[in-house]
Amino acid sequence: MRRFISRNKGFSIGSLMVIIVIIMAVFAPLIAPHGYAEADLMDALEPPGGEHLLGTDQFGRDLLSRIIYGARLSLMIGIFAQAINLIIGVTLGLAAGYLGGKLDDAIMGLTNVMLSMPVLILAMAVMTLLGPGLVNLFIALGLTNWTYGCRIARSETLSLKEEDFVSAARAIGCSTFRILRRHILSNCLGPILVIATLGVADAILIGAALGFLGLGAQPPQSEWGTMLSHGRDYLRLAPWICTFPGLALVFTILGFNLLGDGLRDFTDPYLRTRK
Amino acid sequence: MLTFAVRRFLQFIPTIIVVSIIIFLLMSVLPGDPAFLRAAAAKRGRVDTEAIEQLREKWGLNDPVPVRYLRWLGDLVRGDLGHSFRTGQEINDVLRERLPVTLRLAILSILIAVIGGVILGYIAAIYQGTIIDLSSMFLAVAGISIPEFWSGLMLILLVSVIWGLLPTGGYGGGDLAHMALPALTLGFRYMALIARITRSSMLDVINKDYIRTARAKGLAESIVRFKHIFRNSLIPILTIIGLESGWLFANTVVIEKVFTLPGIGHLLVTSILRRDVPVMEASILIVVLAFLSLNFAVDLLYGFLDPRIRYD
Numbered sequence A: 001m002r003r004f005i006s007r008n009k010g011f012s013i014g015s016l017m018v019i020i021v022i023i024m025a026v027f028a029p030l031i032a033p034h035g036y037a038e039a040d041l042m043d044a045l046e047p048p049g050g051e052h053l054l055g056t057d058q059f060g061r062d063l064l065s066r067i068i069y070g071a072r073l074s075l076m077i078g079i080f081a082q083a084i085n086l087i088i089g090v091t092l093g094l095a096a097g098y099l100g101g102k103l104d105d106a107i108m109g110l111t112n113v114m115l116s117m118p119v120l121i122l123a124m125a126v127m128t129l130l131g132p133g134l135v136n137l138f139i140a141l142g143l144t145n146w147t148y149g150c151r152i153a154r155s156e157t158l159s160l161k162e163e164d165f166v167s168a169a170r171a172i173g174c175s176t177f178r179i180l181r182r183h184i185l186s187n188c189l190g191p192i193l194v195i196a197t198l199g200v201a202d203a204i205l206i207g208a209a210l211g212f213l214g215l216g217a218q219p220p221q222s223e224w225g226t227m228l229s230h231g232r233d234y235l236r237l238a239p240w241i242c243t244f245p246g247l248a249l250v251f252t253i254l255g256f257n258l259l260g261d262g263l264r265d266f267t268d269p270y271l272r273t274r275k
Numbered sequence B: 001m002l003t004f005a006v007r008r009f010l011q012f013i014p015t016i017i018v019v020s021i022i023i024f025l026l027m028s029v030l031p032g033d034p035a036f037l038r039a040a041a042a043k044r045g046r047v048d049t050e051a052i053e054q055l056r057e058k059w060g061l062n063d064p065v066p067v068r069y070l071r072w073l074g075d076l077v078r079g080d081l082g083h084s085f086r087t088g089q090e091i092n093d094v095l096r097e098r099l100p101v102t103l104r105l106a107i108l109s110i111l112i113a114v115i116g117g118v119i120l121g122y123i124a125a126i127y128q129g130t131i132i133d134l135s136s137m138f139l140a141v142a143g144i145s146i147p148e149f150w151s152g153l154m155l156i157l158l159v160s161v162i163w164g165l166l167p168t169g170g171y172g173g174g175d176l177a178h179m180a181l182p183a184l185t186l187g188f189r190y191m192a193l194i195a196r197i198t199r200s201s202m203l204d205v206i207n208k209d210y211i212r213t214a215r216a217k218g219l220a221e222s223i224v225r226f227k228h229i230f231r232n233s234l235i236p237i238l239t240i241i242g243l244e245s246g247w248l249f250a251n252t253v254v255i256e257k258v259f260t261l262p263g264i265g266h267l268l269v270t271s272i273l274r275r276d277v278p279v280m281e282a283s284i285l286i287v288v289l290a291f292l293s294l295n296f297a298v299d300l301l302y303g304f305l306d307p308r309i310r311y312d
Helices: A002-007 A009-026 A063-099 A101-115 A119-130 A134-144 A147-160 A164-171 A176-187 A189-212 A224-234 A240-267 A269-274 B002-028 B034-042 B049-059 B065-077 B091-126 B131-145 B148-162 B176-206 B209-216 B221-232 B234-258 B264-273 B277-305
Strands: none
Touching: A009 A063, A009 A240, A063 A101, A063 A134, A063 A147, A063 A176, A063 A189, A063 A224, A063 A240, A101 A147, A101 B002, A119 A134, A119 A189, A119 B002, A119 B234, A119 B264, A119 B277, A134 A189, A147 A176, A147 A189, A164 A176, A176 A189, A189 A224, A189 A240, A189 B148, A189 B234, A224 A240, A224 B148, A240 B131, A240 B148, B002 B065, B002 B277, B034 B049, B091 B131, B091 B176, B091 B221, B091 B234, B091 B264, B091 B277, B131 B176, B148 B176, B148 B234, B176 B221, B176 B234, B209 B221, B221 B234, B234 B264, B234 B277, B264 B277
């Protein structure tokens, strides 16, 4: 493990980036110099430097503080949405792979239909239905992007269920649920962890895109995508409003992507030797 | 080949039907009565129950959902997408105006992404482990992590506002000056994905025995690279082009907002904000159809590129 970390630069850089974002999110009230909704119109559109390190937006709110608080929202979106995705996807995948037959056909059919609709479009449709808001955003993203988890869990289950220890567990009378939980799920946690990490990056990205389109988190919450969409109107006058939230977004997504790629190399020894 | 094409095409029909049911169901449970909204808008806020009832009757909103779905589907098959609840315009007319914008954007970005991505991945694989490889792969990871709506804004800021080279947005008849930045922004992530796959797929092939044989029998290096390595790594590249095009088609929505292009995506967002259900349904369906048709084309290309794949 230690040797792997020292050899895999992407993994170490990625985890460092993710840790920084988590610290920003957890300690936001301590780190941020101002409140995220603290407006002072006298200071509106202040350029970076001076009292406001990254400048202020059109309402005179401190951009740095809003970005730090924004880490909370983006992390929450990424983690909660991905948790829902995993619960749905892994459950369906385990059931489809282990039980097979008609159920497998039905679940795979559903997955194919889901795959034919782009996630962003589907999430937009669900958001229209539920109305804007943070919790609805978790649900919309959680209901629409579970196909990766489902396919991974299914294919892992298909190969694991032929293993001797599964037959042994069945022979001593374990219930299906116990076999799935103790013997199959615990043996495919590696690939699922990879999908989960990469999926957090996806969820943050799509959540921000919905915010940018005006369908995600609502003002005065300081969500990065929403900040970008407001900053767009001031691109000429105050380009910093667009620049910095976007950088924060790139930093976070890049972190999760590098971490996920690194985990993939770690959990997949075949890939590791090939590289 | 032809039978395969027809059979594959027929397989799409159930998918399209299920998708259309999902879209229709989602839209039919939307809160808010479109007839009420339209009547209120027409009367500037004063609501007339009789007018609402007339509209509901005219649009067939009083029928149960399955009846409405079948009627919608029947019209759809005959090529009639209905009319907007808000403006009363025929959706077919609206699409005739909007579709060329989105198609031009999508095709241009696909071209940029496929050509750029394959070249980038090819070079990275040939010069594996060198600084060229590392920097092109860094570009590829960056491409996956940079949101289109941000890179688009930054390109506008740099190229249009600071350098003053290209217009900041708008369609402008679809000339290259107006389309260059949107297409580049939209194609970047797709290009990055294609580059990654091209590289890893070529590296899979590059150490195979038959490559050594080809070199050993004295073939020119360019022929080995192109005909033996590159051609044999095309299948995964093609797969990713098909699979990930969904992202590209969906993100026309975001790009059209950034660059204020009057395309399907723009139509979708405004129809969502206005609760204009028929327009929403039509634009979502168009995006899904575009994605499915590209994947259909990819399926047909498989056999063309790899004669070992048989269709019957």
